[in-house]
Amino acid sequence: MKKLKVAVIGTGGMGKNHVRIFSKLANLAAVVDLNEQSGREVAAANKTKYFRTCDEMLAQTDVDAVSIATPTKSHEEISIKCLKAGKAVLLEKPIATDVVQARNIINTAKKYKSILMIGHIERYNPAIIKLKKLADKNYFGRIVNIGAIRVGVSPPKIPNSDVLLDLGIHDIDIFNYVLNEKPKHVSVMRDKVFKKTGADAAVVILKYKQTIGTLQTNWISPTKIRKLYLTGLKRSAELDYINQTLSILERQEIVDFTKDYRTFMAASGVVEKTIKIVKQEPLEVEIKHFLEIARKGQIEDSQYAVDALEAVIVKEI
Numbered sequence: 001m002k003k004l005k006v007a008v009i010g011t012g013g014m015g016k017n018h019v020r021i022f023s024k025l026a027n028l029a030a031v032v033d034l035n036e037q038s039g040r041e042v043a044a045a046n047k048t049k050y051f052r053t054c055d056e057m058l059a060q061t062d063v064d065a066v067s068i069a070t071p072t073k074s075h076e077e078i079s080i081k082c083l084k085a086g087k088a089v090l091l092e093k094p095i096a097t098d099v100v101q102a103r104n105i106i107n108t109a110k111k112y113k114s115i116l117m118i119g120h121i122e123r124y125n126p127a128i129i130k131l132k133k134l135a136d137k138n139y140f141g142r143i144v145n146i147g148a149i150r151v152g153v154s155p156p157k158i159p160n161s162d163v164l165l166d167l168g169i170h171d172i173d174i175f176n177y178v179l180n181e182k183p184k185h186v187s188v189m190r191d192k193v194f195k196k197t198g199a200d201a202a203v204v205i206l207k208y209k210q211t212i213g214t215l216q217t218n219w220i221s222p223t224k225i226r227k228l229y230l231t232g233l234k235r236s237a238e239l240d241y242i243n244q245t246l247s248i249l250e251r252q253e254i255v256d257f258t259k260d261y262r263t264f265m266a267a268s269g270v271v272e273k274t275i276k277i278v279k280q281e282p283l284e285v286e287i288k289h290f291l292e293i294a295r296k297g298q299i300e301d302s303q304y305a306v307d308a309l310e311a312v313i314v315k316e317i
Helices: 013-025 036-045 054-060 072-084 099-111 126-136 163-179 261-266 282-296 303-312
Strands: 005-009 027-032 049-051 065-068 088-092 116-119 143-151 185-191 201-207 212-218 225-232 235-240 245-251 270-275
Touching: 005 013, 005 054, 013 027, 013 036, 013 282, 027 036, 027 054, 036 049, 049 054, 054 072, 065 072, 065 282, 072 088, 072 099, 088 282, 099 116, 099 303, 116 282, 126 163, 126 225, 126 235, 126 245, 143 163, 163 185, 163 201, 163 212, 163 225, 163 303, 185 303, 201 303
Parallel strands: 005 027, 005 065, 027 049, 065 088, 088 116, 143 212
Antiparallel strands: 143 225, 185 201, 201 212, 225 235, 235 245, 245 270
16 A cells, blocks of 8 residues: 655654654655755755755645644644645644634535644553553443543653643544533633743633543643543543553442441442553554544534634633
């Protein structure tokens, strides 16, 4: 099967990962970066062409698809140019800095019938894929609570970065994905501990139809933690994004503690089992999916990216 020709726009940390995987799975036809030194180094290392701007790349080379891993503030301009040129676009999350920009991107994709996929990478984490399948089968029963802790590692070098837009949006997207709905109400508390602009710590509470979601995220913790917890009336789950593990906690019996507390305590023991997960690199799974839909000309709905963005940019309570 002929490999698709792809250009990667942005050669920062995430961009380099895109280059690494696309060079293996596709024909890496070009890299683009305003930083000439970085762009040329990556291009030379991968024996491909370098362009300074998106316009130069579109004018001087013919690619089937582009992967955009640039600062969020540039997403709207770059992605719209590529979509108008008829290229399949993989756009790193978050889709944009505000909802207006996000809708402009999505509407452009629809107008030009171009493929647009937003890179919410945790959707392609094997542990999340399994959790989603179980939730869709009502394995947990009514999901009463879904929560996540995503803390640690230093903030990105990009000025004005916000921990919710950079980190927290991952988990809010996963909440929406697992529950198959967007929150009815969102409450946010942010703090600027070390940063003068942009929050580096935040807590979010989300109210869904029958579920309460909670998220704790910060760049302050010295330990990197990426975990999700789910409580259902039938079963509960504990998931580790980093180690790609999923444990199921099953109550021996469900008892209403308000009626008989002693019986509730006696029946409160749990049976824990570990779900077998075949570990894979989420970004590679994501890119394989993108290449598949690009090859098939399969257009997907990217509204989920707007829903997640809406939740993280709400004003504080």
